[in-house]
Amino acid sequence: MESAHLPTVVLVRPRTESPLFEAHDHFRLLTDQLAEQFPNARFICVPFLYDATGQSLATAAIRQWTCPKLVLSSLSPRAAQWLFHEWDCDEPSRQDSFHQVELYTIESLGPVVENFLKTHPPAGEATTSPVSPVSPIYIDETLLPRWYPIIDYDACIGCLECVNFCLFGVYTIDTQSRPVVESPDACRNGCPACSRVCPGGAIMFPLHADAAISGQLDALTVARQIQEHDTARRAREIRNEHLDQIAQPKTNKATDELDQLIDEADRFQE
Numbered sequence: 001m002e003s004a005h006l007p008t009v010v011l012v013r014p015r016t017e018s019p020l021f022e023a024h025d026h027f028r029l030l031t032d033q034l035a036e037q038f039p040n041a042r043f044i045c046v047p048f049l050y051d052a053t054g055q056s057l058a059t060a061a062i063r064q065w066t067c068p069k070l071v072l073s074s075l076s077p078r079a080a081q082w083l084f085h086e087w088d089c090d091e092p093s094r095q096d097s098f099h100q101v102e103l104y105t106i107e108s109l110g111p112v113v114e115n116f117l118k119t120h121p122p123a124g125e126a127t128t129s130p131v132s133p134v135s136p137i138y139i140d141e142t143l144l145p146r147w148y149p150i151i152d153y154d155a156c157i158g159c160l161e162c163v164n165f166c167l168f169g170v171y172t173i174d175t176q177s178r179p180v181v182e183s184p185d186a187c188r189n190g191c192p193a194c195s196r197v198c199p200g201g202a203i204m205f206p207l208h209a210d211a212a213i214s215g216q217l218d219a220l221t222v223a224r225q226i227q228e229h230d231t232a233r234r235a236r237e238i239r240n241e242h243l244d245q246i247a248q249p250k251t252n253k254a255t256d257e258l259d260q261l262i263d264e265a266d267r268f269q270e
C-alpha cells in the first residue's frame, strides 16, 4: 500500500518546563502507542509549533504530506488552524481538523484519533490493499520561545488598523492589500495590544491568558467585545509601555561590575 494516501495525525508537543529527557520519553512512547493502535494512519510528533518558523524541520515534515490531517495541540483550534495556514501546512480543501489537547495520554487521544479515522479513511490504493503500519516520525528539534500575532484571515476585514497601530514594524501589507506578519520576532514579548484594536477580532496571541486574545473565542464574539468595551485606549497604553521600555537606556550589569573592579584596582595601585 502506498503510504502517501494515509491520513496523517500531527501530535504537537506543548512548550514544557519539564526536563527535556522526561518530556521526550513521554511523547515518544505516546506516539508509538498511537501508531501501534492505529496502523491505518501516519503519526508525526513535532515540537511546539508556535515556536517554529517556516524553515523548521517540523513544518517541513508536515508540509510533506498533503493528505487529510488531524492536529492535536495545546493551542485553541482557531489559533492552531491559522498557525498551520501561516506555515503553509494545511491544504486548500480545509479538511484538517484541529483538536485542543488537555491531557497527552493514550486514553484521552485514542478516541479522538478513532473518530477522525472514521471520517478520513485511507484513500487510493490504501482502500483496497491491506494496510501495513508506517513508522511514526518523531521530530527532535530545539525551538526557542517566540511571541507574535496570528491572523485569522476569514475574520479579517482588511481595514489595516493593525498595520497602522503597531509601531514596532511587525506587520506589512501583501500584494492583495492584506496585513501580513512580516517580522514576527519584532513583536514585543507579552504585548497583545493590536488584538484589542482589530475590529474583526482576527488577531490572536495563542499563549495569552485572556480567551478573547488566545483564540479560544470565535472572531465574531471577540469583535463584539471590542466594540462594546472600547478597548483601544488600553491597547494604546500597553503599546506605549512597550515603547517606553525600548526608550529606557539599558544598564549593562556585567560592564558596571567590571568598571567597579577596575576602579578598585586603580585605587589599590595608588
Ligand code: SF4
Pocket (backbone or CB within 6 Å): 151, 155, 156, 157, 158, 159, 160, 161, 162, 163, 179, 197, 198, 199, 200, 201, 202, 203
Ligand atoms: S486590524 Fe484586524 S481586521 Fe483590520 S486588517 Fe488588521 S487583522 Fe484585519
Ligand code: SF4
Pocket (backbone or CB within 6 Å): 148, 149, 165, 166, 167, 168, 170, 171, 186, 187, 188, 191, 192, 193, 194, 195, 239
Ligand atoms: S502585539 Fe504589540 S508589538 Fe506585537 S504586533 Fe501587536 S502592537 Fe505590535
